[in-house]
Amino acid sequence: MPEPSELVSGLVAGLPGWLPNQRWFAGKDRPVLAVRPLRSTVLHDGDPLLVHVMVEVEQQDRREPYQLLVGDRHELPDHLRSSWIGPGYEASADSDATAPLLDLIAGNSRVDTLVFETEPGVQLETGLRARPITSEQSNTSLVFGHQYILKLFRRLTPGPNPDLVRHRALHAVGCEHIAEPLGSITGELAGQPTTLGMLQPFVADAVDGWAMATTSVRDLMAEADLHADEVGGDFAAEAHRLGHAVGAVHSDLDRALGHEQLGPERLAGVVAAMQRRLDAVLTSVPELGAYEAELRAAFDKAVDAEESITVQHVHGDLHLGQVLRTVSGWLLIDFEGEPAAPAEDRVALHSPLRDVAGMLRSFDYAAHQLLVGQPEDHQLARRAMEWSRRNRDAFCDGYAEVATRSVGDPRGHATLLRAFELDKAVYEVAYEHANRPEWLTVPLSSIARITTEGDHQ
Numbered sequence: 001m002p003e004p005s006e007l008v009s010g011l012v013a014g015l016p017g018w019l020p021n022q023r024w025f026a027g028k029d030r031p032v033l034a035v036r037p038l039r040s041t042v043l044h045d046g047d048p049l050l051v052h053v054m055v056e057v058e059q060q061d062r063r064e065p066y067q068l069l070v071g072d073r074h075e076l077p078d079h080l081r082s083s084w085i086g087p088g089y090e091a092s093a094d095s096d097a098t099a100p101l102l103d104l105i106a107g108n109s110r111v112d113t114l115v116f117e118t119e120p121g122v123q124l125e126t127g128l129r130a131r132p133i134t135s136e137q138s139n140t141s142l143v144f145g146h147q148y149i150l151k152l153f154r155r156l157t158p159g160p161n162p163d164l165v166r167h168r169a170l171h172a173v174g175c176e177h178i179a180e181p182l183g184s185i186t187g188e189l190a191g192q193p194t195t196l197g198m199l200q201p202f203v204a205d206a207v208d209g210w211a212m213a214t215t216s217v218r219d220l221m222a223e224a225d226l227h228a229d230e231v232g233g234d235f236a237a238e239a240h241r242l243g244h245a246v247g248a249v250h251s252d253l254d255r256a257l258g259h260e261q262l263g264p265e266r267l268a269g270v271v272a273a274m275q276r277r278l279d280a281v282l283t284s285v286p287e288l289g290a291y292e293a294e295l296r297a298a299f300d301k302a303v304d305a306e307e308s309i310t311v312q313h314v315h316g317d318l319h320l321g322q323v324l325r326t327v328s329g330w331l332l333i334d335f336e337g338e339p340a341a342p343a344e345d346r347v348a349l350h351s352p353l354r355d356v357a358g359m360l361r362s363f364d365y366a367a368h369q370l371l372v373g374q375p376e377d378h379q380l381a382r383r384a385m386e387w388s389r390r391n392r393d394a395f396c397d398g399y400a401e402v403a404t405r406s407v408g409d410p411r412g413h414a415t416l417l418r419a420f421e422l423d424k425a426v427y428e429v430a431y432e433h434a435n436r437p438e439w440l441t442v443p444l445s446s447i448a449r450i451t452t453e454g455d456h457q
């Protein structure tokens, strides 16, 4: 096997061709011009070899750091062939190679500039093998035994990652709706201690909200004569509990990290950001042009709708795929903000209504995604609306029971909430255009309904 330094320099040369095929690579829409190694650290010098590598990826207008786990072994098993970069392979799918990561955290170890540590008072079980979770995500998560999940952040931003910061803050105030942070990995990037990984308990019995909600929609669609409140798979009680959980997380984030009250000129700044996002999405998705005037008017209306706006730490990219139903209740995961947003936006304070709007959008998605590609059917479309309205209302009812005083019932801020929902739908138009063009009709038809038909609760 080559020396680790030779391995890394050879492998970096293969990365411009390999990176764009990775789900977690954020720059798939632009060519990779160059990849430069920033730092490499040998974590296990054996067979398999495990090297932690940070690289800088250059694309047209940006240079962004990423982390990789690089492996090498005498014989590469068949199941790792797709991870081959040459020389060496990306090792996150190699259970033999990644096993030391948990032990390094448990041992509060330091290797070169990498710091592996447990959270205060945490004792970890060691010697467990890891498997990567198979869902397509923005980062890479490894499950150790059935006990722990380690998320390795792929695109790095110098400084602490908001996912870890918010989990720590919520845990410190006893929040029941998160998986407790158990440990972390920190490295050095641009001279700053930077979060590379976060360890949490793996909740093996959890089902995500999207799977539950879409099962409920399917149940309703299958019943010709029953209403949403009459079918066995009714989701409203869960939507209510979920609203309660999100409201409690917002209150806990406020208690732990505080809030700010912004005056009218800052509210105007929030709305200006919505207009700028619309400008950007209009250039890449011309279909959105049909709704431009109505969208701009809805955003402008929000400027005068409230005297001030409360901002605090929030989730930032809340949707049904970011919540897990366990036997004891709902957990929120992944407090990193929108994957495509700039780092400043992901750590910034925002209105809690932005998260509420994200979840309301998700109910709308769950209701309408089954209709994608189907011939128009008014009966099914009416049922989708019925499901969406019922569950959005139940969510808001649950949220209002525990929300911070400054927000209360989200429906009491109808104009601002509508603007946040439309802003999220504009984001989704860009997301679907880039990732799932066949689903572009989902956010576009919501925008049509909300703006043209005024259909909004």
Ligand SMILES: Nc1ncnc2c1ncn2[C@@H]1O[C@H](COP(=O)(O)OP(=O)(O)O)[C@@H](O)[C@H]1O
Pocket (backbone or CB within 6 Å): 133, 135, 137, 138, 139, 140, 141, 149, 151, 179, 200, 201, 202, 203, 204, 206, 208, 321, 322, 333, 334, 336
């Ligand atoms: N504590 C946990 N227990 C069980 N599964 C989890 C846990 N945390 C995350 N997951 C699963 O891992 C997936 C990816 O986690 P997430 O934090 O959303 O990562 P990413 O930033 O890559 O999107 C989730 O969709 C969920 O299925």
Ligand SMILES: O=P(O)(O)O[C@H]1O[C@H](CO)[C@@H](O[C@H]2O[C@H](CO)[C@@H](O)[C@H](O)[C@H]2O)[C@H](O)[C@H]1O
Pocket (backbone or CB within 6 Å): 137, 138, 210, 317, 319, 320, 321, 334, 338, 339, 358, 361, 362, 363, 365, 366, 428, 431
């Ligand atoms: O989970 P991520 O942080 O990677 O979020 C991105 O991908 C989501 C899709 O997986 C996307 O969510 C959109 O589709 C969901 C259904 O698949 C729906 O529930 C959401 O409401 C909708 O926004 C999310 O926008 C994107 O950031």
